Amino acid sequence: MSFVEKHVVVIYPHPDDEAFGASGTITKFREQGVPVTYLCGTLGEMGRNMGNPTFANRETLPEVRKKELIDACKVLDVELKMLGYRDKTLEFESRDEIAEHLKGLIETIEPSLVITHYPGHAVHPDHDALGAAAIEAVKRIETNRRPNVWAQAISRNHLEELGEPDISIDISPFFKKKMQTILAHHSQAQGVLGSMNPETDDIEAIAKERLGNEQFYTWNF
Amino acid sequence: MEQITIDQVQKQLERFLNKDVYVHLETTNGAYASHNNDKAYNVGAFIRNAQVNYKHAKIVGSGNAFRVGLKLDIGWIYAEGLSQYEVDDNDRLLMAGHDREGRLMVALEISETPFTY
Numbered sequence: 001m002s003f004v005e006k007h008v009v010v011i012y013p014h015p016d017d018e019a020f021g022a023s024g025t026i027t028k029f030r031e032q033g034v035p036v037t038y039l040c041g042t043l044g045e046m047g048r049n050m051g052n053p054t055f056a057n058r059e060t061l062p063e064v065r066k067k068e069l070i071d072a073c074k075v076l077d078v079e080l081k082m083l084g085y086r087d088k089t090l091e092f093e094s095r096d097e098i099a100e101h102l103k104g105l106i107e108t109i110e111p112s113l114v115i116t117h118y119p120g121h122a123v124h125p126d127h128d129a130l131g132a133a134a135i136e137a138v139k140r141i142e143t144n145r146r147p148n149v150w151a152q153a154i155s156r157n158h159l160e161e162l163g164e165p166d167i168s169i170d171i172s173p174f175f176k177k178k179m180q181t182i183l184a185h186h187s188q189a190q191g192v193l194g195s196m197n198p199e200t201d202d203i204e205a206i207a208k209e210r211l212g213n214e215q216f217y218t219w220n221f
Numbered sequence: 222m223e224q225i226t227i228d229q230v231q232k233q234l235e236r237f238l239n240k241d242v243y244v245h246l247e248t249t250n251g252a253y254a255s256h257n258n259d260k261a262y263n264v265g266a267f268i269r270n271a272q273v274n275y276k277h278a279k280i281v282g283s284g285n286a287f288r289v290g291l292k293l294d295i296g297w298i299y300a301e302g303l304s305q306y307e308v309d310d311n312d313r314l315l316m317a318g319h320d321r322e323g324r325l326m327v328a329l330e331i332s333e334t335p336f337t338y
Contacts, residue, residue, distance in 0.1 A: 046267070048251050052323035057222055057307060057315050058245065058330065062337070086338070088252075088267075124252045156256065191322055195257050 005034045006112040009147070010078075011102065011134040013041035013090055013126035015069035016185040018076070020192065021152055022115055023181040024171025025214045026076050031174075036078040037109055039102070040069060041130045046087040049191030056187050064187050072184035075177065081105065091129035095136065098129075102137035106147065114138055114149045118217055121153035121162065139221055150216035165215035172212065179207060222305035222317060225287050227280055230306050233314045234278035234289065237331050244271045244291075244298060245330040270335050273298065289316065289329055300329040 008029050012018055018026065018038050026036050043062040050056045056064045066082070073080040083101070085093065106114065117131030131151060138149050150167055171178060182189050193203040196210050249265035277292040282303075291298040302318035309315055313332035319325055330336065 046247075046249075048249055048325040050317075050319065050323050050325055054222065054305075054319055054323040057309075057317060058247070058325065058328050059309060059313070059315060059336065123256045126252075156259075191324055194322055195251075195253065 005029060005032075007109060008034055008036045008113045008115065009039060009106060009109055009111040010036060011039045011041070011114060011116040011130060013085070013124075013130045014044040014047070014087065015040060015065045015072070016044065016182070016188045016192065017117075017127070019072055019178070019181040019185055020211065021117075021154075022214055023072075023076060023178040024174040024211075025115070025169045025216075026078060027174035027177045028169060028171070030077050036076070037081060037111070038073060038076075038078050039081050039083055039105060041083045041090060041126065042085045042087040043069070043082070044087050044188075047188065049188045051187045052190045052194075061187070065185070068185045068187060072181050075181050075184050088126060090126045090133075093129075095129070095133055098133035099136035099140065102134055103140050106137055107141065107145075110145075111147045114147050115216065116149065116151060118151035118153035118158070118162070121155040121158045123154050127154075135219060138219075143221075146221070149219035149221075151219050152214075152216050162217060165217050167216040167218060169214045169216075170212075171214055175208065175212075178211065179204060182207060222307040222315065224285075225280070225304055225306050225316070227282075227287070230280045230287070230289075230314075230316065231278075233306070233308060234280060234291070234331075237275070237314070237333070238278065239274065239276060240333060241272060241274050243332045243335050244273055245269050245328065245332075245336050246271070246298060246300060247328045248300075248302075248326065250326065251324065270338060286318075287316075298329070300327055302327045303329060 044065045045062045116134040117127040119132035247267035254261040275291040285304045287303045303316045306316045318327040
């Protein structure tokens with residue numbers, strides 16, 4: 001598949017969501033010369049991975065993850081904007097306020113494509129909430145200026161409920177970059193990949209098996 | 222953070238006796254517990270910057286599993302599963318328990334100034 005995009009905006013709530021979810025796709029766009037901006041909702045302040053062995057604690061984690069996020073965006077060569085919400089609280093904030101906040105940013109950047117989580121199929125409440133707010137934000141933009149939205153579903157039942165995703169990106173050519181991006185999130189990489197397959201310590205093998213392609217549903221407004 | 226020893230942490234807990242302090246208390250098994258294992262449940266709770274004043278404090282336990290109780294005028298603060306502690310640069314007492322992979326399961330933190338919210 002090949003796409004011609006003007007600018008791509010990625011909207012996820014946590015530092016590392018971009019790495020696990022879309023870093024292959026982002027790399028593909030960057031190699032085509034397409035500018036990419038990551039709007040990262042929180043600093044993952046309430047994450048429970050503290051490194052293994054632990055090197056962070058609840059109070060140092062926000063700064064640790066902020067630095068990891070900045071490093072990961074350097075690896076991906078994307079622009080980063082941190083939105084300043086707090087981890088685990090996005091679903092309790094006003095949906096309307098977050099949508100207006102995002103709408104303002106999207107109207108300034110004028111992307112042709114927005115990538116976010118598929119609300120109701122994104123497992124983590126922050127993913128569902130920010131995905132819903134992002135889609136609401138795009139919906140509020142006039143149709144002639146409205147970017148496309150690719151929504152990412154990670155729930156166990158998304159294939160049964162939503163069918164096959166219409167966008168499937170083979171990221172094997174970009175796997176090395178994806179791994180570099182994941183590993184930039186030093187405090188999270190081992191714990192997240194390890195929990196996907198507790199049988200082995202070979203996190204690169206886990207990543208290859210579990211993260212070999214990146215799939216999205218084009219949102220139908 | 223380092224391994225809890227009762228003597229060290231008891232001293233630290235007593236440093237805040239009869240003072241207005243801010244508490245962060247949390248337990249979690251992560252947002253993906255039931256996603257990664259369909260027999261598991263997602264359970265978690267946190268309270269950040271609860272303002273309290275405790276009159277009595279005690280740490281009990283051994284090995285890698287300690288409990289802390291803080292006695293308030295009209296109630297208690299309790300945490301189980303603590304194994305590590307640290308007094309950070311802001312003189313705050315941070316206590317936590319982690320699983321084998323270093324993931325936080327429980328935290329109890331006490332400070333004379335509010336935690337960053």
